[in-house]
Amino acid sequence: MKKGPIIIVNYKTYTESTGKNAVELAKKAERVHKETGVYVGVAPQLAELAAVAKSVAIPVFAQHIDPIKPGGYTGHVLADSAKEAGAVGTLINHSERQLKLSDIEQIIRIAREHDMISVVCANNPSVSAAVAALEPNMIAIEPPELIGTGIPVSKAQPEVITGTIKLVREVNKKVTILCGAGISHGADVTAALKLGTQGVLVASGIVKAKDPYAIIREFADASKK
Amino acid sequence: MKKGPIIIVNYKTYTESTGKNAVELAKKAERVHKETGVYVGVAPQLAELAAVAKSVAIPVFAQHIDPIKPGGYTGHVLADSAKEAGAVGTLINHSERQLKLSDIEQIIRIAREHDMISVVCANNPSVSAAVAALEPNMIAIEPPELIGTGIPVSKAQPEVITGTIKLVREVNKKVTILCGAGISHGADVTAALKLGTQGVLVASGIVKAKDPYAIIREFADASKK
Amino acid sequence: MKKGPIIIVNYKTYTESTGKNAVELAKKAERVHKETGVYVGVAPQLAELAAVAKSVAIPVFAQHIDPIKPGGYTGHVLADSAKEAGAVGTLINHSERQLKLSDIEQIIRIAREHDMISVVCANNPSVSAAVAALEPNMIAIEPPELIGTGIPVSKAQPEVITGTIKLVREVNKKVTILCGAGISHGADVTAALKLGTQGVLVASGIVKAKDPYAIIREFADASKK
Amino acid sequence: MKKGPIIIVNYKTYTESTGKNAVELAKKAERVHKETGVYVGVAPQLAELAAVAKSVAIPVFAQHIDPIKPGGYTGHVLADSAKEAGAVGTLINHSERQLKLSDIEQIIRIAREHDMISVVCANNPSVSAAVAALEPNMIAIEPPELIGTGIPVSKAQPEVITGTIKLVREVNKKVTILCGAGISHGADVTAALKLGTQGVLVASGIVKAKDPYAIIREFADASKK
Numbered sequence: 001m002k003k004g005p006i007i008i009v010n011y012k013t014y015t016e017s018t019g020k021n022a023v024e025l026a027k028k029a030e031r032v033h034k035e036t037g038v039y040v041g042v043a044p045q046l047a048e049l050a051a052v053a054k055s056v057a058i059p060v061f062a063q064h065i066d067p068i069k070p071g072g073y074t075g076h077v078l079a080d081s082a083k084e085a086g087a088v089g090t091l092i093n094h095s096e097r098q099l100k101l102s103d104i105e106q107i108i109r110i111a112r113e114h115d116m117i118s119v120v121c122a123n124n125p126s127v128s129a130a131v132a133a134l135e136p137n138m139i140a141i142e143p144p145e146l147i148g149t150g151i152p153v154s155k156a157q158p159e160v161i162t163g164t165i166k167l168v169r170e171v172n173k174k175v176t177i178l179c180g181a182g183i184s185h186g187a188d189v190t191a192a193l194k195l196g197t198q199g200v201l202v203a204s205g206i207v208k209a210k211d212p213y214a215i216i217r218e219f220a221d222a223s224k225k
Numbered sequence: 226m227k228k229g230p231i232i233i234v235n236y237k238t239y240t241e242s243t244g245k246n247a248v249e250l251a252k253k254a255e256r257v258h259k260e261t262g263v264y265v266g267v268a269p270q271l272a273e274l275a276a277v278a279k280s281v282a283i284p285v286f287a288q289h290i291d292p293i294k295p296g297g298y299t300g301h302v303l304a305d306s307a308k309e310a311g312a313v314g315t316l317i318n319h320s321e322r323q324l325k326l327s328d329i330e331q332i333i334r335i336a337r338e339h340d341m342i343s344v345v346c347a348n349n350p351s352v353s354a355a356v357a358a359l360e361p362n363m364i365a366i367e368p369p370e371l372i373g374t375g376i377p378v379s380k381a382q383p384e385v386i387t388g389t390i391k392l393v394r395e396v397n398k399k400v401t402i403l404c405g406a407g408i409s410h411g412a413d414v415t416a417a418l419k420l421g422t423q424g425v426l427v428a429s430g431i432v433k434a435k436d437p438y439a440i441i442r443e444f445a446d447a448s449k450k
Numbered sequence: 451m452k453k454g455p456i457i458i459v460n461y462k463t464y465t466e467s468t469g470k471n472a473v474e475l476a477k478k479a480e481r482v483h484k485e486t487g488v489y490v491g492v493a494p495q496l497a498e499l500a501a502v503a504k505s506v507a508i509p510v511f512a513q514h515i516d517p518i519k520p521g522g523y524t525g526h527v528l529a530d531s532a533k534e535a536g537a538v539g540t541l542i543n544h545s546e547r548q549l550k551l552s553d554i555e556q557i558i559r560i561a562r563e564h565d566m567i568s569v570v571c572a573n574n575p576s577v578s579a580a581v582a583a584l585e586p587n588m589i590a591i592e593p594p595e596l597i598g599t600g601i602p603v604s605k606a607q608p609e610v611i612t613g614t615i616k617l618v619r620e621v622n623k624k625v626t627i628l629c630g631a632g633i634s635h636g637a638d639v640t641a642a643l644k645l646g647t648q649g650v651l652v653a654s655g656i657v658k659a660k661d662p663y664a665i666i667r668e669f670a671d672a673s674k675k
Numbered sequence: 676m677k678k679g680p681i682i683i684v685n686y687k688t689y690t691e692s693t694g695k696n697a698v699e700l701a702k703k704a705e706r707v708h709k710e711t712g713v714y715v716g717v718a719p720q721l722a723e724l725a726a727v728a729k730s731v732a733i734p735v736f737a738q739h740i741d742p743i744k745p746g747g748y749t750g751h752v753l754a755d756s757a758k759e760a761g762a763v764g765t766l767i768n769h770s771e772r773q774l775k776l777s778d779i780e781q782i783i784r785i786a787r788e789h790d791m792i793s794v795v796c797a798n799n800p801s802v803s804a805a806v807a808a809l810e811p812n813m814i815a816i817e818p819p820e821l822i823g824t825g826i827p828v829s830k831a832q833p834e835v836i837t838g839t840i841k842l843v844r845e846v847n848k849k850v851t852i853l854c855g856a857g858i859s860h861g862a863d864v865t866a867a868l869k870l871g872t873q874g875v876l877v878a879s880g881i882v883k884a885k886d887p888y889a890i891i892r893e894f895a896d897a898s899k900k
Contacts, residue, residue, distance in 0.1 A: 015295040019309035045303060046271035047287075047310035062272075064300030070240040072373050072429065075289030075322030078270060084244035085272035093776065097300030101768065101776040105802045126809055127780045133804040133846055148297050171808055171846055204297065318551065326543065326551040330577045351584055352555045358579040358621055396583055396621055465745040469759035495753060496721035497737075497760035512722075514750030520690040522823050522879065525739030525772030528720060534694035535722035547750030598747050654747065 005223035006138075006178060006199025007189075007216065008041040008061065008119065009206050010091065011048075017207045022048035023055045025206075028213040030056040038220035039199070043091055046077060053086020061119065062090040064097050067106035079114045089117025091201075092136070095144040101130075108136045119178070119201070125163040132172035139168060139177050140201040146181035148204050152188035153181040154195060161195045184215075186222030193223060230448035231363075231403060231424025232414075232441065233266040233286065233344065234431050235316065236273075242432045247273035248280045250431075253438040255281040263445040264424070268316055271302060278311020286344065287315040289322050292331035304339045314342025316426075317361070320369040326355075333361045344403070344426070350388035357397035364393060364402050365426040371406035373429050377413035378406040379420060386420045409440075411447030418448060455673035456588075456628060456649030457639075457666065458491040458511065458569065459656050460541065461498075467657045472498035473505045475656075478663040480506040488670035489649070493541055496527060503536020511569065512540040514547050517556035529564045539567025541651075542586070545594040551580075558586045569628070569651070575613035582622035589618060589627050590651040596631035598654050602638035603631040604645060611645045634665075636672030643673060680898035681813075681853060681874025682864075682891065683716040683736065683794065684881050685766065686723075692882045697723035698730045700881075703888040705731040713895035714874070718766055721752060728761020736794065737765040739772050742781035754789045764792025766876075767811070770819040776805075783811045794853070794876070800838040807847035814843060814852050815876040821856035823879050827863035828856040829870060836870045859890075861897030868898060 009029055011017035017025055022044045033040045041059035044052045053060045066076040082090060092107050093099045099107070104120060111118040118136035122128040128141050141164040146153050153160060161179050168177060179192050180201035192200050200219070209215040234254055236242035242250055247269045258265045266284035269277045278285045291301040307315060317332050318324045324332070329345060336343040343361035347353040353366050366389040371378050378385060386404050393402060404417050405426035417425050425444070434440040459479055461467035467475050472494045483490045491509035494502045503510045516526040532540060542557050543549045549557070554570060561568040568586035572578040578591050591614040596603050603610060611629050618627060629642050630651035642650050650669070659665040684704055686692035692700055697719045708715045716734035719727045728735045741751040757765060767782050768774045774782070779795060786793040793811035797803040803816050816839040821828050828835060836854050843852060854867050855876035867875050875894070884890040 010299055013293060013295055013298045013301055013303040013306065015305070018295065018303060018306045045306045047274050047302075047306045047312075049272050050275060068238060070238055070243065073238045073321050074235055074316065074319035074428075076238055077272075078238040078243060080240070081238065081243045081270045081272045087272075091299065094299035095777075096298050098775045098777055100773045101779055101805060102770075102773055102798050102802055104776055105799070105805065123777050124780070127777055129808040129846075130776060130780065130805040133808050133842070134801055167808070171804075203299075320552075323550045323552055325548045326554055326580060327545075327548055327573050327577055329551055330574070330580065334576075348552050349555070352552055354583040354621075355551060355555065355580040358583050358617070359576055392583070396579075460749055463743060463745055463748045463751055463753040463756065465755070468745065468753060468756045495756045497724050497752075497756045497762075499722050500725060518688060520688055520693065523688045523771055524685055524766065524769035524878075526688055527722075528688040528693060530690070531688065531693045531720045531722045537722075541749065544749035546748050653749075 004039060005193055006039045006176065007219050007223065008043060008178065008201045010063065010201055010203040011042065011044045011207060012203050013045060014207045017044065019048065022052050025212055026052045026056045029216055030058045031213060032216040032220045033058050035217070036220040038223055040216060040220065046082065049082065049087060050085040059088045060086050062087045063094065064092070065090045065107055065110070067103040067110065079110050079116065083114050083116060087116065089119060092118055092120045094121045095123055095142060095147060104131070105134050108134050125160060125167045128164040129167035129171050132168040132175055135172060135175070137176060139175055140180050141177070142180040142201065149182050150184045150205070151182040152184060152191070153179055154183065154188050154191035156182065158195055161192065161197060165196045186218040189219045189222040190225050229264055230418055231264045231401065232444050232448065233268060233403065233424070233426045235288065235426055235428040236267065236269045236432060237428050238270060239432045242269065244273065247277050250437055251277045251281045254441055255283045256438060257441040257445050258283050260442070261445040263448055265441060265445065271307070274307065274312060275310040284313045285311050287312045288319065289317070290315045290332055290335070292328040292335065304335050304341065308339050308341060312341065314344060317343055317345045319346045320348055320367060320372060330359050333359050350385060350392045353389040354392035354396050357393040357400055360397060360400070362401060364400055365405050366402070367405040367426065374407050375409045375430070376407040377409060377416070378404055379408065379413050379416035381407065383420055386417065386422060390421045411443040414444045414447040415450050454489055455643055456489045456626065457669050457673065458493060458628065458649070458651045460513065460651055460653040461492065461494045461657060462653050463495060464657045468495065469498065472502050475662055476502045476506045476508070479666055480508045481663060482666040482670050483508050485667070486670040488673055490666060490670065496532065499532065499537060500535040509538045510536050512537045513544065514542070515540045515557055515560070517553040517560065529560050529566065533564050533566060537566065539569060542568055542570045544571045545573055545592060545597060554581070555584050558584050575610060575617045578614045579617035579621050582618040582625055585622060585625070587626060589625055590630050591627070592630040592651065599632050600634045600655070601632040602634060602641070603629055604633065604638050604641035606632065608645055611642065611647060615646045636668040639669045639672040640675050679714055680868055681714045681851065682894050682898065683718060683853065683876045685738065685876055685878040686717065686719045686882060687878050688720060689882045692719065694723065697727050700887055701727045701731045704891055705733045706888060707891040707895045708733050710892070711895040711899070713898055715891060715895065721757065724757065724762060725760040734763045735761050737762045738769065739767070740765045740782055740785065742778040742785065754785050754791060758789050758791060762791065764794060767793055767795045769796045770798055770817060770822060779806070780809050783809050800835060800842045803839040804842035804846050807843040807850055810847060810850070812851060814850055815855050816852070817855040817876065824857050825859045825880070826857040827859060827866070828854055829858065829863050829866035831857065833870055836867065836872060840871045861893040864894045864897040865900050
C-alpha cells in the first residue's frame with residue numbers, strides 16, 4: 001500500500017472539508033486512486049473520520065492523537081478511538097499542532113503499538129533529523145512560512161528538502177520522507193519527488209481548490225513522471 | 226430541555242466508553258431518560274460523537290472544542306464539525322483539559338454563535354465566579370482532587386458547592402450550576418441538588434460501573450427526591 | 451503609593467531594556483517620579499530585577515510569576531524569589547504570556563499571600579470582568595491587536611475601555627483599572643484617564659523611544675491634566 | 676573547563692536555594708571546585724543568577740531560556756539577558772519544563788549563537804537520541820519517575836544510561852552525556868561515570884541535603900575514582 005509516491009490530503013479545519021464535504025472530498029481522492037493506482041490518503045477531522053472511513057477504501061488518517069492510554073483524559077484523542085473509527089495512521093506534530101518532544105516520542109510508540117502509521121511533521125532539516133531518531137513511519141518536512149501560501153517548498157526552498165533528506169538519512173535509512181507547504185501544481189509534486197522525497201502532504205492546495213478532483217488527479221499523474 | 230435536574234455523563238477516554246461501547250452507553254442513558262423524564266446528556270469522544278448522536282435522542286456534547294473559526298488548524302476541534310456531527314453543546318475547560326482564560330471566553334462566544342450549550346468546568350468557587358462573568362450556559366464545579374475518587378464533592382466538600390453558588394450568583398443570576406467529582410451514589414446526587422445545584426457532571430461513577438444503566442437510573446431517581 | 455494616576459513600564463524583552471539598559475531606564479522613570487510625584491513603576495526582566503530594585507526607589511514588578519510553591523519546578527518563577535529580588539508585584543497573563551484560568555487564580559492568591567501587587571492583563575471587556583471576579587489589585591485591559599502599533603487604545607477603541615470599566619465595576623468595585631496598547635503620547639494618557647481608567651501600562655512607547663525620559667515625563671505631566 | 680567529570684547543581688525553586696541561600700550554595704560548590712579541581716556548575720533561579728555569577732568563579736547556568744530574539748515577549752527569558760547576568764549556559768527541556776521539539780531546536784541554536792552551553796534534558800534513550808541529532812553541547816538523561824526520589828538512576832536503571840549512550844552515539848559522537856535523577860551518594864556518581872556518562876545533573880540530593888558542601892565534596896571525590 002505504501003509503494004510508489006504518496007499523496008496525503010490534510011483536511012485541516014476548512015469549511016470545504018467539514019461535515020458532508022469530508023466524505024465528498026474523500027470520494028474524489030478515492031476516484032483518483034482507482035484511476036491511477038497512486039497512494040492517496042486523507043486526514044479528516046475526528047468528528048468526520050468514521051463517516052469518511054466507512055465511505056472509502058483509501059487510507060484515512062487522524063490529524064492528531066494524544067500521548068495517552070485509556071483513562072481519565074477529557075477532551076483528548078485516544079489512539080484506540082481513532083483506530084476503531086477507521087484511522088490507519090495519524091499526523092503528529094503538525095506546525096499548527098506542535099507537541100513537546102517527549103509527547104512526540106510517546107505518540108509514535110503508541111501508534112506503533114496500535115499498528116498505526118505515524119506521520120510526523122517537522123519544520124526544518126535539523127528537527128527532521130531529531131524526529132528520524134524516533135523512528136516514525138514517515139516524516140513530512142514543511143517550512144511553516146510557506147504553508148498555505150501556494151509557494152511550493154519544492155521550488156522555493158529545494159535546499160530545505162535536500163538538506164532534510166541528507167540529515168535524516170544519516171540517522172534513519174528506512175523512514176519515508178514527504179514534503180509539504182505550498183504544493184499547488186503537478187510540477188511541484190514532480191519537483192518534490194525528483195529532489196528525493198517519496199510523496200507530499202497537501203492541504204489548501206487541494207481542499208480549497210475549485211475542482212479538488214482535478215488537482216488530486218494532476219498530482220497523481222505528476223507523481224508518476 | 227434544560228428544566229429539572231440535569232445529568233451529564235462525561236465519557237472521557239475510558240475503554241468502557243470507546244468505540245462500540247460509546248453507543249451502548251448512550252442507549253442506556255437514553256433508556257433512563259425515557260423511563261424517568263430526567264435530562265440525561267452524554268459527552269462521548271469526538272470520533273464516536275456522530276455514531277452516538279445518530280443512535281439516540283438525548284443531548285450529545287463534545288468534550289472540548291477549540292477557539293477557532295474554519296481555517297488552517299490541523300488537529301483542532303472546529304465547532305462546526307462537532308455540531309454537524311450532532312453535538313448540541315460542549316464541555317469546556319475540564320480539569321483534564323484546562324484552557325487559557327482568553328480561549329475560554331472565545332469558545333463560549335463561538336458556542337453561542339453556533340447555538341451550542343457551553344458547559345464550563347471550574348476547580349473552585351473563585352474560578353467559578355470568573356467563569357460566570359463570561360456568561361456560559363452552565364458551570365460545572367469539580368474539585369480536581371476528588372475526580373475519580375468515589376468521594377463525592379457533595380458530601381466531602383459541601384462548602385465548595387455552597388461557596389460556588391454564592392460567588393457565582395453575585396455575578397450571574399441565570400447560569401445553570403452543576404457539580405461533579407466523586408459522585409457515585411444516588412444520595413450524592415440528592416445531596417448535590419439540596420445544596421442548590423441544578424445537576425451533576427459524572428464520569429467514572431457511571432462509565433466504569435458494573436451496571437451503568439442501574440447507576441444512571443439510580444441517579445435519575447435520586448434527582449427527583 | 452497607589453494614589454493618583456499610575457504608569458507602569460513593561461520592559462518586555464527589548465534590547466533597549468536588557469542588561470545595563472534595564473537600570474538606566476529605571477533611573478529615568480525614577481527621575482520622573484521625583485520631579486512629578488506621579489507613580490511610575492517598572493517591570494524589568496527577571497535577570498535584571500534585583501539590580502533594578504537595588505538602584506531605584508520606585509515600584510519594581512516582575513513580568514510573570516508561576517503558580518507554584520517552593521519545590522521541584524525547574525525553570526519556573528517562584529514568588530519568593532521575585533520578592534526577595536525586590537519585586538513589589540507582578541504582571542500576570544500578559545497577552546504575550548497567557549495563562550490558564552486556574553493558574554491566574556492561583557497566582558493572584560500567591561501574590562496576595564506574599565503581599566505582592568497583582569496586575570492582571572486582559573484582552574477584552576468580558577475577560578476583564580472574569581479577571582475582576584478573581585479580585586486582583588489591578589487589571590490592565592490591552593487589546594492585543596493594538597499592542598506595539600503606536601495606535602492608542604484610548605483613542606482607537608475608547609468603547610473597549612468604557613465597556614471594560616462598566617463590566618468590571620458590576621463585579622468588583624475596588625480593583626484598579628489600567629489600560630495599555632499603543633499608548634505613545636501624553637494625549638493618549640490623558641484620554642485613558644478621562645475615560646475612567648486609573649493609569650496606563652506601556653512598553654514600546656517608552657522602551658523604544660529615542661528619549662525615554664522625555665516620554666515618561668510627558669506621560670506623567672499628561673496624567674495630571 | 677569541560678574536561679573531566681562534570682557536576683551541575685540544578686537549584687530548581689527550592690527554599691534552600693532561593694534568595695540569599697542561592698549565593699551561599701554557590702560558594703559551597705565553588706569551594707569544592709577549588710579543593711578538588713572538579714567541574715562544578717550551578718543553575719540558580721533567574722532572579723538570583725546575577726548575584727550568584729558575581730559571587731563565584733564557577734560556571735553558572737540558567738534553568739531555562741525561551742526561543743526568542745529581543746522583542747515584545749513579556750514574561751519570557753531572553754538569552755541576552757541571562758548571558759549579561761552571567762550565565763555561561765542553560766538547561767533546556769527539563770522534565771519539569773518540557774518544550775515543543777521545534778522550540779528545543781531553536782533554543783539550542785540561540786545558545787550556540789550566544790556562545791552559551793546548551794544542556795538538554797531527556798526522559799529516555801529514544802528522546803536522548805532525538806536530542807543528540809540537534810547537536811547540543813550536553814544531554815542529561817533523567818527518568819522522570821526517579822527525580823527527587825533518592826533512588827539513583829545509575830543503580831536502579833543502569834540500562835537506561837547504557838541504552839542512552841548507545842543510541843546517542845549512533846547519532847552524535849561529540850555530545851557530552853550526563854545523567855540525573857535520584858543521585859544522592861558518591862557511589863551513585865561513581866556508578867554513573869562507570870556506565871559511560873561524563874557527569875551528573877543533581878538537584879534535591881544536594882540542595883536539600885543537611886550539609887550541601889559535604890555532599891558536593893563527596894560527589895566530586897567519587898567522580899575521581
